[in-house]
Amino acid sequence: MARLVQCVPNFSEGRNKEIVEKIVEEIRIIDEVKLLDYSMDKDHNRSVVTFIGEPEKVIEAAFNATKTAAELIDMKTHRGGHPRMGATDVIPLIPISDITMEECIEYSIQLGKRIGEELGISVFLYEKSAKSKERENLADIRRGQYEGMAEKLKKEEWQPDFGPDILNERAGVTAVGARMPLVAFNVNLATGDVEIAKKIANVVRARTGGFTYCKAIGLEIAERGIVQVSMNMVDYTRTSLFRVFDTIEREAKRYGVNVIGSEIIGLVPMQALVDVADYYLRLENFDSSQILEKRMFE
Amino acid sequence: MARLVQCVPNFSEGRNKEIVEKIVEEIRIIDEVKLLDYSMDKDHNRSVVTFIGEPEKVIEAAFNATKTAAELIDMKTHRGGHPRMGATDVIPLIPISDITMEECIEYSIQLGKRIGEELGISVFLYEKSAKSKERENLADIRRGQYEGMAEKLKKEEWQPDFGPDILNERAGVTAVGARMPLVAFNVNLATGDVEIAKKIANVVRARTGGFTYCKAIGLEIAERGIVQVSMNMVDYTRTSLFRVFDTIEREAKRYGVNVIGSEIIGLVPMQALVDVADYYLRLENFDSSQILEKRMFE
Structure with missing residues (x-):
């Protein structure tokens, strides 16, 4: 399959549809990139756009959208319920298919450099692209929000990675x-006993000693009279869906409770499911290039 | 993902590379179609070509290749070790992604009609496209081979579906x-006991009372000192990989034998693996349109 990167930029405009459409148009206009979704949140006064494509085209689309956002959004007058620091607040690049994290980091650096140099916007590299531990977490970078950024940028420890x-x-x-x-x-x-879901969430999540790349809470699904371990798997390549599933099933047995089923909400990379099949079938030497659809789009 | 059909035509030329290349070129030349593989067999004097793409383009490529094969291959002088009846011997169309069997049958009828009418070649519709039970099996249609076809076509029960x-x-x-x-x-x-593999093959294969869309034999893998249940799954949508795998595992236990692992040889449609993940994770309401890669290529 083609090398695929997903990009989910957040823009600080969630009320003026005309402006959001002009930003989204910069993504839609690039043929090799596919717009998957965008949504406007009025209370947050913020929009989230999801698109996917080959990495070079994705960063081109992201750059153009950032340029248009800088022209159409004025942060001096922005109000909204979600923490924010810029017209284009954050641009994550996400490896989906036939591309490594290292390559995605490289593309994020290219993109950040262009935004800094050509648009004159201060850019911080975050998450896997961060140059120091202090800049990995978006919340740390964004602390003080737009209103605090003029002062923050004066501090030696908050010199931007690119731009002024x-x-x-x-x-x-x-x-x-x-x-x-x-x-x-x-x-x-x-079971209807939410305490069991909470105890199991405790067992599987990183924060309380479970799997490193799993976030979990236990909650009630009142309309079905059942409970749920609700998770965000933040790196399926290192903490696999099947391993967490099996662990939950085993833990539930300890309380005499059965697993009814599981749900994947929203989008999932193909490889996350192929890994599950590979595990349960105990496949020997399976290579995902054996998947017909991958051959078509390589 | 795009609507995808796979096509695996067999041509009665496996020695003259120049001729085979000219036939393959008809497929390669069509941009929207992807040539996956082709191989020449000298003893059989036969070539097998595998390609994939959107259905309209696939039948266009198959028609053009059939036309070129009719120009370059003379069946009057053909000799080879594999049963055959035509320069283009057989053209299977295979649904891979976002296309039904019914649609594939429709495309095979379109293709057969064009070959019959425009190239003046007698065409039999076979397998799922067959108009009667007697024509489902390719071996029945091909019986008598090229040398017997002049006589066979005179029989009322062997009037072709298209062409002269x-x-x-x-x-x-x-x-x-x-x-x-x-x-x-x-x-x-x-285990090294091939009788166990043979007994289990007996249990899972259609012919001896097992799963309808499973063909199986038991054999020895001498170099590893183990045995294998070797299968062709001829309709993974009705006889699933996971169900056969679980059955083999259970049967093996009856002999005190463990399953080491499994292998998928060659290409596999993505859905066959997604079905496995869906089963073991007991996914509720999962739709394969949630797979990111499918969104990219739809």
Whole structure:
């Protein structure tokens, strides 16, 4: 299959449809890139756009959208319920198919450099692209929000990775970085006792000693009279869906509870499911280039 | 993902590379079609070409290749070790992605009609496209081979579906039809006793009371000191890989034998693996349009 990168930029405009459409048009107009979704949030006054394509085309589309956002959005007058620091607030690049994280980091650096140099916007590299531990977490970079950025950029430890060290008052500050795809994965349990879901969430999630790349909470699904371990799998290549599923099933047995089923919410990279099949069938020497569809689009 | 059909035509030339190249070129030349593989067999004096693409383009490529084969191959002088009846011997159309068997049958009828009418070659529709039970099996249609076709076409029960009822002496007869993809699937057992593999093959294969769309034999893998249930899954949508795998594992236990692993040989449609993941994770309401790669190429 083609080398595929997903990009999910967030823009600080969620009320003026005309402006959002003009930004989205920059992505739609590039043939080799596929717009998957975009949504406007009025309360947050923020839009999230999802698109996918070959990496060179994806960063071209992201750059053009950032340029248009800088022209059409004025951060000086922006109000909204979601933390934000720039007209284009954050641009994650996500490896999907036949591309490594290292390559995605390289593309995020190219993109950040262009935004900094050509658009005169201060850029921080974040997540896997971050140059230091302090810049991995978007919340740390964004702390103080747009209103605090003029001061923040004066500090030695917050010199931007690209672009000016003086705030672009109109466009604000943008974070660019590579990260793994999220898979929203829920496992449903045949009990009404939410404490069991919470205990199992405790067992599987990283924060309380479970799997490193799993975030989990236990919650009730009142309309079905059941409970759920609701998860974000933040790196399916290292913490696999099947391993977490099997662990939940085993833990549930300890309480005499059965697993009803699981759900994948939203989009999932093909490889995350192929890994599951590979595991349960105990495939020997399977290579995903054996998948017919991959051959078609390589 | 795009609507995808695979096509695996067999041509009665396996020695003259120049001729085979000219036939293959008709497929390669069409941009929207992807040539996956082709191989020449000298003993059989036969070539097998595999390609994939959108259905309209696939039948265009198949028609052009059939036309060129009719120009370059003379069946009057053809000798070879494999049963054959035409310059283009057989053209299977195989649904891979976002296309139904019914649609593939429709495309095979279009293709057969063009070959019959425009190239003056007698065409039999076979497999799922067959108009009667007697024409489903390619071996029945081909019985008597090229040398017997002039007589066979005179019989009322062997009037062709398209094209002349008098043999085209140069091009012979062609079978066109839709069929499901084959998945070559082997399960390896931790024993040296080939009788156990044979007994389990007996349990899972259609011919001896097993799963309808499973063909199986038991054999020894001498170099590894193990045995194998070697299978052709002829309709993975009705006889699933996971169900056969689980059955083999259970049967092996009856002899105190473990399953070492399994192998998929050659190409496999993505859906066959997604079905496995769906089963073991007990996915609720999963739709393969949630797979990111499918969105890119739809």
